[in-house]
Amino acid sequence: MTFDLKSILDRRYGENYSLQNDYINPSFAKVLKIIGFDKVYTKGKGQYLYDKEGHEYLDFICGYGVFNLGRNNPTINQAVKDLMDMDYPNLVKMDAPLVAGLLAEELVKHMPAGIDSVFFANSGAEGVEAALKFARASKNKDKIIYASHAYHGLTYGALSANGDHHFKEGFGAMMAGFVEIPFNDLAALETALFNKDIAAFIVEPIQGKGLFVSGENYLQEAQRLCKKYDAHFIIDEVQTGMGRTGKFLALEHWGVEPDMVVISKSLSGGLVPVSAMLGKREIFNKVFHKLDRCVVHSSTFSQNAMSMVAGLASLHVLFNDGFIENAKKMGDLLIEEIEKRKSRFELLKEVRGKGLYLGVEFGAPKSLKLKLGWSLLHKADGGLFSQAIIMPMLDKHKILTQVAGHNMDTIKLSPALCINERDVQRFMAAFDDVMEACHRFPGPVWEVGTRLAKHALKGSPKSSDMQEIQN
Numbered sequence: 001m002t003f004d005l006k007s008i009l010d011r012r013y014g015e016n017y018s019l020q021n022d023y024i025n026p027s028f029a030k031v032l033k034i035i036g037f038d039k040v041y042t043k044g045k046g047q048y049l050y051d052k053e054g055h056e057y058l059d060f061i062c063g064y065g066v067f068n069l070g071r072n073n074p075t076i077n078q079a080v081k082d083l084m085d086m087d088y089p090n091l092v093k094m095d096a097p098l099v100a101g102l103l104a105e106e107l108v109k110h111m112p113a114g115i116d117s118v119f120f121a122n123s124g125a126e127g128v129e130a131a132l133k134f135a136r137a138s139k140n141k142d143k144i145i146y147a148s149h150a151y152h153g154l155t156y157g158a159l160s161a162n163g164d165h166h167f168k169e170g171f172g173a174m175m176a177g178f179v180e181i182p183f184n185d186l187a188a189l190e191t192a193l194f195n196k197d198i199a200a201f202i203v204e205p206i207q208g209k210g211l212f213v214s215g216e217n218y219l220q221e222a223q224r225l226c227k228k229y230d231a232h233f234i235i236d237e238v239q240t241g242m243g244r245t246g247k248f249l250a251l252e253h254w255g256v257e258p259d260m261v262v263i264s265k266s267l268s269g270g271l272v273p274v275s276a277m278l279g280k281r282e283i284f285n286k287v288f289h290k291l292d293r294c295v296v297h298s299s300t301f302s303q304n305a306m307s308m309v310a311g312l313a314s315l316h317v318l319f320n321d322g323f324i325e326n327a328k329k330m331g332d333l334l335i336e337e338i339e340k341r342k343s344r345f346e347l348l349k350e351v352r353g354k355g356l357y358l359g360v361e362f363g364a365p366k367s368l369k370l371k372l373g374w375s376l377l378h379k380a381d382g383g384l385f386s387q388a389i390i391m392p393m394l395d396k397h398k399i400l401t402q403v404a405g406h407n408m409d410t411i412k413l414s415p416a417l418c419i420n421e422r423d424v425q426r427f428m429a430a431f432d433d434v435m436e437a438c439h440r441f442p443g444p445v446w447e448v449g450t451r452l453a454k455h456a457l458k459g460s461p462k463s464s465d466m467q468e469i470q471n
Helices: 005-011 016-024 026-034 074-085 098-109 124-139 156-160 186-193 218-228 281-287 305-320 323-340 368-380 384-395 421-438 444-457
Strands: 041-045 048-051 056-059 117-121 143-147 178-181 198-203 232-236 260-263 275-279 348-354 357-362 410-413
Touching: 016 026, 056 421, 074 305, 098 117, 098 275, 098 305, 117 124, 117 281, 124 143, 124 156, 124 198, 124 232, 124 260, 124 275, 124 281, 143 186, 178 186, 186 198, 186 218, 198 218, 218 232, 275 281, 305 323, 323 348, 323 357, 323 421, 357 384, 368 384, 368 444, 384 410, 384 421, 384 444, 421 444
Parallel strands: 143 178, 143 198, 198 232, 232 260
Antiparallel strands: 041 048, 048 056, 117 275, 260 275, 348 357, 357 410
16 A cells, blocks of 8 residues: 555645644644634745635745745755655764765855854754753853843753743753843843853844844954853854844854854755754864763764755755845845834834844834723733734735734744745735724724633633744
8 A cells, every 4th residue: 555645635634723632732723723823724835825725825934934945945855855866875873974064064164263063953952952061061161141031942951041931931940050131231241251150151143032133232242251251152043044134144243253153943944853053173172072972962863864965955045046135135125114104103113123034013002092902902911912913914914924922012024035025015015904903993903802812811822822832
């Protein structure tokens, strides 16, 4: 009997959410149904998703930044198909894979000065775990500094460096030695570093939760302070890397040269889980300092051929097909268009970010009726307003967006880097329509918020629970 994938998927079409409910995560399935995100997509191409009826959805979530190069990029797909046709000797383990060496060599070419070594893993969180372990081994110190609102992943070390405490609740004590400081606060950083007992400071150039951007001199001064107090400086580029901000790495906007960099997400074009922790050889030598410790830190699927080849193809596409330049161009256009509307919509506070990594924040209105609606929603749940924005964006306009973080009045825009001016105008037309509805009270957006508030009060999964799964 042959295995026919297409017939299996066709036969079970539409069972997505019942299967999720029965076997995987019932709460997640329920939240998606409550907020109207229980769509059934059958195809993904570039910046678009499609359902069985052929409706086109513009995806501004991009798999949480996995699909910077769009879904099913033909060059990357073909590279993986070619590999599979070669019967390549994958994961021999007692060998040094050529494809891993080639990808490491290519990545190092695009790193800041001094970074010349690579450890491959399977996810951003694993890359962060490697950086934290390597920092501790290199400095022979235990403490790690991280910033408030930071998101570095949900495995235990990464979770211990998580600045959103919602993710930590219910999982017992975090790892010892982790020190939280306010983001963009150099005085707090120097105070934390002062005793010279810190192994590293890990930070995102632009925080994924809330889209808070590093100050003009923040990263440069943080680098100086880390050097002064003998701590490693780690930049987490899991979401901001791979061209997302209009540069290959976001740190290029500030001209810093960290000791370690972590990248992941779209490194494989979204096809295969992969991450890379890159650092200075002297750091790696402190970890693998004896022959009998040559695999003291490893991962079973590290350097697997599919992710390495997908990574090579992704870098080729990124640097040769204009994605980075387009990210800057389309990001600038989005910022310009949203800025124009600040005088028109009193609920619109600001847009911030770089390239196609943007946060649109809303703020308390001045008019009396809108004040009432704003107050009622925020008393029920701090994340309701943003959720009431993204729901009609999907339901009415078929544009997929997300809330930027727990209890935040900010939505996050991170589309594929191949979007065009037509996509920007489509988004702005939808944004205008939803914002106009927001400025009518009572009105449809406020009714959505009220409905969500009732679910929250009944003890159903809160509307803001959707924020917690977004990384």
